[in-house]
Amino acid sequence: xxxxxxxVIGVVVIVIIVAGLLRMTGMxxxxxxxxxxxxxxxxxxDLQGIWTDPYQTPLQxxxxxxxxxxxxxEERAELDRQRAGIPRRDARVERGTERDVAxxxxxxxxxxxxxxxxxxxxxxxxxxxxxxxxPEAQKRNQAEREYRLALLQATVTCKNQDAACAGGKYSxxxxxxLEMPPIYNTGRTNRNDGPEDRANxxxxxxxxxxxxxxxxxIVQSPGTVSILYDTGQGQGWQRVxxxxxxxxxxxxxxxxxxxxxxxWEGNTLVVDVTxxxxxxxFLDARENLHLVERWTRVDSKTIEYAVTVEDPTTWTKPxxxxxxxxxxxxxxxxxxxxxxxxxxxxxxPTMLLGARTEERAFAKGQGPDPATKDTATDFGNEGGVDALxxxxxxxF
Amino acid sequence: xxxxxTSSMIAVGIFSAVVGVAVGVALNRGAASGSRPARTADGKPxxxxxxxxxNEAYWDLQAHEARAGVVTQPGVxxxxxxxxxxxxxxxxLGAAAGVPGSLGVVDGDGQIPYKPEAAAIKKENGENxxxxxxxxxxxxxxxxxxxxxxxxxxxxxxxxKIEMAFTFANAARTIHLDKVEGPPxxxxxxxxxxxWENDTLVVDVTxxxxxxWFDRAxxxxxxxxxxxxxxxxxxxxxxxxxVTIEDPETFMRPWKISMPLYRRLESNVQLxxxxxxxFAEEFLYGHVRKKPxxxxxxxxTMIVDITRKVPPGxxxxxxxxx
Numbered sequence: 001x002x003x004x005x006x007x008v009i010g011v012v013v014i015v016i017i018v019a020g021l022l023r024m025t026g027m028x029x030x031x032x033x034x035x036x037x038x039x040x041x042x043x044x045x046d047l048q049g050i051w052t053d054p055y056q057t058p059l060q061x062x063x064x065x066x067x068x069x070x071x072x073x074e075e076r077a078e079l080d081r082q083r084a085g086i087p088r089r090d091a092r093v094e095r096g097t098e099r100d101v102a103x104x105x106x107x108x109x110x111x112x113x114x115x116x117x118x119x120x121x122x123x124x125x126x127x128x129x130x131x132x133x134x135p136e137a138q139k140r141n142q143a144e145r146e147y148r149l150a151l152l153q154a155t156v157t158c159k160n161q162d163a164a165c166a167g168g169k170y171s172x173x174x175x176x177x178l179e180m181p182p183i184y185n186t187g188r189t190n191r192n193d194g195p196e197d198r199a200n201x202x203x204x205x206x207x208x209x210x211x212x213x214x215x216x217x218i219v220q221s222p223g224t225v226s227i228l229y230d231t232g233q234g235q236g237w238q239r240v241x242x243x244x245x246x247x248x249x250x251x252x253x254x255x256x257x258x259x260x261x262x263x264w265e266g267n268t269l270v271v272d273v274t275x276x277x278x279x280x281x282f283l284d285a286r287e288n289l290h291l292v293e294r295w296t297r298v299d300s301k302t303i304e305y306a307v308t309v310e311d312p313t314t315w316t317k318p319x320x321x322x323x324x325x326x327x328x329x330x331x332x333x334x335x336x337x338x339x340x341x342x343x344x345x346x347x348x349p350t351m352l353l354g355a356r357t358e359e360r361a362f363a364k365g366q367g368p369d370p371a372t373k374d375t376a377t378d379f380g381n382e383g384g385v386d387a388l389x390x391x392x393x394x395x396f
Numbered sequence: 397x398x399x400x401x402t403s404s405m406i407a408v409g410i411f412s413a414v415v416g417v418a419v420g421v422a423l424n425r426g427a428a429s430g431s432r433p434a435r436t437a438d439g440k441p442x443x444x445x446x447x448x449x450x451n452e453a454y455w456d457l458q459a460h461e462a463r464a465g466v467v468t469q470p471g472v473x474x475x476x477x478x479x480x481x482x483x484x485x486x487x488x489l490g491a492a493a494g495v496p497g498s499l500g501v502v503d504g505d506g507q508i509p510y511k512p513e514a515a516a517i518k519k520e521n522g523e524n525x526x527x528x529x530x531x532x533x534x535x536x537x538x539x540x541x542x543x544x545x546x547x548x549x550x551x552x553x554x555x556x557k558i559e560m561a562f563t564f565a566n567a568a569r570t571i572h573l574d575k576v577e578g579p580p581x582x583x584x585x586x587x588x589x590x591x592w593e594n595d596t597l598v599v600d601v602t603x604x605x606x607x608x609w610f611d612r613a614x615x616x617x618x619x620x621x622x623x624x625x626x627x628x629x630x631x632x633x634x635x636x637x638x639v640t641i642e643d644p645e646t647f648m649r650p651w652k653i654s655m656p657l658y659r660r661l662e663s664n665v666q667l668x669x670x671x672x673x674x675f676a677e678e679f680l681y682g683h684v685r686k687k688p689x690x691x692x693x694x695x696x697t698m699i700v701d702i703t704r705k706v707p708p709g710x711x712x713x714x715x716x717x718x
Binding site: 220356 | 436437438442444533534535536550552553554555556557558559561562566567568570572574575576577578579580583584585587607664666667668669671673674677680681684685686687
């Protein structure tokens with residue numbers, strides 16, 4: 001679960017490390033007082049510009065901050081001091097092991113932003129936690145989890161009883177390796193039969209709605225708001241929100257980013273999003289996801305973004321997350337505005353080719369059974385625990 | 397009396413039909429009225445809306461006659477170019493696999509002034525279309541190709557940026573009308589900086605990586621490509637789109653394409669995504685699958701065995717007997 005949250009939210013900004021990091025990531029927080037929220041020449045709230053959330057806030061409130069909705073400035077400074085003090089993925093393990101090689105994506109690739117004001121993006125329910133899963137979703141997750149563990153069971157990860165094997169056992173390769181996953185796979189499985197066994201992020205299809213990371217460029221005209229999302233790893237995407245009373249596209253049509261319908265309520269752009277595709281997942285939700293987004297230009301340099309997330313087949317009740325987006329330098333024209341992961345995805349064919357090579361070697365008795373290797377779970381968790389998020393080293 | 401009633405009813409009928417059409421069109425056009433181009437709050441032409449080229453440029457920019465297939469092979473007259481037939485990958489698709497003829501969109505004689513060595517590469521590209529065209533891989537289509545692919549695209553004209561959202565591959569362009577940093581790296585879609593010359597939006601496009609083509613015929617350019625695009629309203633629902641194309645590494649002199657872009661007038665028009673990344677995975681990675689879906693591979697080479705069966709009752713003699 002932790003990996004999946006990171007997969008969705010954290011795929012995002014793969015940038016740099018704490019303190020002085022605003023400068024390094026190109027983010028800016030202007031200290032001057034904000035003016036009133038501007039309007040477009042045609043009289044609508046003006047959302048245009050480049051926006052990002054320069055602070056790090058966990059989606060769900062960590063247990064240890066259970067009683068607290070906001071941090072004080074002192075608490076934030078102390079958390080940042082602690083967070084800057086851990087080696088993260090710069091920590092090395094035994095040289096020459098696979099785990100060590102996997103650490104080649106070292107701390108330089110990690111996004112660690114300064115601690116934000118809120119202890120969680122989730123503001124409703126008031127405990128800052130995603131509501132419990134429905135029995136149906138629990139069953140779905142359980143089936144998927146069992147399948148993943150079956151594919152992992154012959155690996156060193158299970159032998160060592162690592163957290164990634166929790167609930168699983170160490171035993172010879174499972175016959176389930178020949179089975180299809182119980183639902184369309186969007187994460188990393190410990191199998192490399194084809195691109196569908198790898199994570200959507202490895203297939204250059206990581207971005208989903210809602211998106212809480214990265215940068216977005218908003219351009220609007222009367223009747224339309226367009227948002228170009230940069231979601232890291234060159235996997236950003238272009239969205240067009242029509243301001244219309246037209247009904248959603250027919251329910252038989254499913255789209256990766258759903259079908260957006262916007263309208264204005266005072267200073268707020270309200271967007272209703274439905275018609276999502278079963279090939280993509282946001283946390284535990286798929287095609288039944290329903291979002292109501294509220295984009296409010298609260299002052300000259302801030303947009304408040306709030307999204308109510310609903311899926312009665314997944315969560316027992318709707319929940320709402322909120323973040324403040326800060327306007328960035330409008331002259332910046334960084335390459336992240338051209339998402340081109342797919343055009344340079346050498347990783348996918350080489351990963352699959354590597355798997356074929358290992359299978360051939362095994363067949364000739366010249367190498368280990370590929371089923372005993374872990375190519376799915378995260379490495380590099382030796383670099384300390386982040387005092388804010390409670391996460392260890394993961395990057396993707 | 398009967399006749400008079402009929403004619404006045406017809407008149408009313410025609411009047412309501414005209415009003416109905418006018419209202420429908422006006423809704424889709426926003427501020428536009430009649431055939432006068434829409435204007436923004438500051439009086440510039442307003443290009444916002446969903447647009448699409450309606451020509452054969454995506455097959456081949458140059459003037460060309462119809463071809464038997466998008467890939468062809470020599471027929472029974474191996475020396476006659478005009479007698480080529482559809483090649484194996486598309487032969488089973490019959491008349492649906494050909495390429496329509498066109499006067500092309502290249503100004504002047506309809507031909508691109510390639511340097512001799514570039515002309516040879518273009519010819520080779522065309523002959524190896526399936527192997528080489530980046531469109532088949534779902535790569536970002538590049539500019540100007542994105543502008544005339546057979547998919548709608550949307551223009552969102554903001555106050556200091558114009559965003560273009562393309563159906564194909566979810567590609568996008570941002571045209572900067574204000575001050576902007578140059579691109580830190582070369583790009584597929586180019587770096588676009590625009591300004592107004594009266595009613596014409598002039599966009600200077602540079603910063604290409606040279607990996608795109610112009611069309612499915614193998615017309616190509618290098619990273620030295622420099623475009624000057626001109627967008628001029630013709631009516632509320634049509635834009636004159638002209639591009640001057642310079643690339644001294646590939647062409648002997650600058651050349652120009654021009655075509656209208658048409659507004660999509662459906663009252664419910666919107667972009668419907670064409671998420672082609674996984675559409676192209678078999679094409680790109682099929683050879684390294686454990687169990688290939690396309691069953692015939694020779695190394696990295698995909699060999700497609702095509703079966704076209706004659707359905708019952710459709711054989712010539714059955715048909716003849718009917």
